[in-house]
Amino acid sequence: MRLLLLGGTGFVGRVVAEEALARGWEVTALNRGKQPAPGGVRVLTGDRTAPDGLAALGTGEWDAVVDTWSWAPAAVRDSARLLNGRVGHYAYVSSRSVYDYPLVAGAGEAAPVVASSPDLTGEVPYAEAKRGAELALEAEFGGRALLARAGLIIGPHEDIGRLPWWLNRIAEGGPVLAPGPRDLALQYIDVRDLAAWLLDASAARLGGPYNLVGPSGHATMGELLEACVRATGSDAELRWTDPERILAAGVEPWTELPIWLAPGELYDFLHNGSVERALGAGLRCRPVAETVESTWAWLRSIGGSAPQRSDRVRVGLDREREAALLRG
Incomplete structure (x- = not known):
């Protein structure tokens, strides 16, 4: 397979590149060249926000494209127009954020989505940016466009810092504020499982939207943090704390306590979606300890x-x- 990566040096794009190379695929990546790509990747330099940013893609053909763009959707529109007719399949790493909030627990790909446009430029809110890119691809590629609506992504090379923060905090040891309940079901995907599924789906020419995240409850908050204790070899003591007490103290879920959300509408939106379609299409998720x-x-x-x-x-x-919360 000849794979074109739009990106290829950051978190998801980098792992997709590594997985494709491990399969013996020929990998070309277009990016700004600010970070080194994995060895073996043919790198083309281009800034998709610049007027001539796609010039390096003026010629060439590929079997598949994987695009991880997260900003103004006009960049995806332009790349789709340029590549249509020269690539067989276009996979876009979208987001479950495209769904209209609030979302009923267990909702699947048919749930309502936010309004957007493929022609938006400049600073665009995240949900509208992802949805606009989806619209651009649907217009150009139709059923050859795969819309991988990812949820929470964690694993090696993470560049947002959610799981790394927990690991580093627990490695320090001592009493650790553990947001409860301990058996709170989480919904996430290991970036390597995401990459493997994307490439399998590209080879199979799958199209349309897929919620690309593991099943809710594949791990719990307790299993995640206890795995962090074991992995780091720390003497950390997890002190489980009720959600009500955490919220009353003004602590921000998701940001101040990464990954965690108190049960409610936002929890249902981010940790309780249906993934039956992706599982039926071969998604496999490794254990949280791994x-x-x-x-x-x-x-x-x-x-x-x-x-x-x-x-x-x-x-x-x-x-x-x-410390103040732990003192109670």
């Missing part, structure tokens, strides 16, 4: 500090605020 152990090994290999995307806020709870 995700945690691999992420910890990667963190140690780079000195413990995870890279940080400039367009996302830093996550994690201030130690003084945590």
Whole structure:
């Protein structure tokens, strides 16, 4: 397979490149060249926000494209128009954020989505940006466009810092604020499982929307944090705390306490979606312990500090605020 990656050096794109190379695929990546691509990738330089940013793609043919773009959808529109007729399949890493909020628990791909346009430029809200890109691909590629609506993505190379924050905090040891309930079901996907499914789906020419995240309850909050304790070898003591007490203290779920959400509308939106379609199309999810152990090994290999995307806020709870909550 000849794969074109639009991106290929960041979190998801990098792991897709590594997985494709491991399969013996020929991989070309277009990006700005600000980070090195995995060895073996043929790199083309281009900035998709510039007037001539796609010039390097003026010639060439590929079996499949994987696109991880997250900003103004006009960039996806332009690449789709340029590549139509020269690629056999176009997979786009979209997001479950495209669904209209609030979302009924267990909702699938037929749920209502936000309004958007493929022609939007400049600063565009995340949900509208992803949905606009979907519309652009549907217009150009129809059934040859795969819309992979990813949920929470964790694993090695994470550049938002959710699982890395928990690992580093637990590695420090001592009492750790553990947001309850302990058996709270989580919905996430290991980036390597996401990459493997994307490439399988590209080879099979799957089209249309898929909620691309593991089943809700594949792991619980307790299983995730206990796996962090084991992986780091820490003496950390997880102190499980009721959601009501955490919220009353003004702690922000998802950002100050990454991954975690208190039960309610937002929890249902992000941790309780249907993934039957993706599972039926071959999605397989590894155990949470494997995700945690691999992420910890990667963190140690780079000195413990995870890279940080400039367009996302830093996550994690201030130690003084945590201590105050633990004192009760």
